[in-house]
Amino acid sequence: MNAPSMRLFFALRCPTGLAERIAEWRDGQRLSGRPVVAANLHLTLAFLGQQPSTRLGELRGLAAALQATAFELRLDRLVHRRNGLLYLAPSEPPAALLDLAGQLHLALRTAGFTLEERSFLAHLTLMRRCSARPPPTCPTFDWSVGHFALLASETSQRGGLYQQLEQWPLLPIR
Template structure:
């Protein structure tokens, strides 16, 4: 039954104000393609694909075991994949982001959850089916990352919508021990 499965992924949800700024900047590039909805802007940490709805609680438990620190992400590079995906990325991926991904992958793998075998590459998708890249674009977006989330990708008449299922705060440098999920 279709309602028994969800298409899931862990991600950093882009804060609304930052997402609006990125969307405005993207529009100023005047590039063809299908824009990712402003409300859907995110940076994927781990794509889980189709999962039984009953497994959501297990995913939440695995994520609640992650003890990673908050960090600042500077998106300053515009790139384009061969398939036409235009994206923003950091020139230098913060070590704390890599540690967060490593902990998530480790926890998910220990629960026998199949993950993509490609190496993690931090990026925020901007446009799909973009045939070209802006040559003179100079992105510069600062993102203070303080939480990560589990999302479900849902289809509706307007396309994809990413629904946040659960969020976990990241530790500040001065924090130790446990924290509560929101």
């Protein structure tokens, strides 16, 4: 009998207050498309796709072993792709963010997990299927990142819902 599987990813969950401010700004732009609900705003570190639930312990151990430092993240760039994806990104991704994603990707590949081949792109998706032209500038959103999490994506009648399975602290900034 096969173990049940889950759609998993590691991410930085956007803090509630910041997520609400970002969603409020986005909604005020009156763009057409499919907005990401505030509770789901996150920055994906590594997407794992469908994984057997029997591997959760391995993923938890792998994440707990990482030695990455907390950092300040500044989302100051609004990007609209031709495929309708609208997202916020840092003009200069912090070295600690790139280090965290790099450590995580290496540990996952070493453990035999298959990851997408494309390079890591630090971004927070605001909307899908955005057909309208967004404003040329956006406010700056600052975020003190002190932990990362393992999330499961579940589909419901209301759309996707992300359930946090566990989170791990990052080392204090020196």
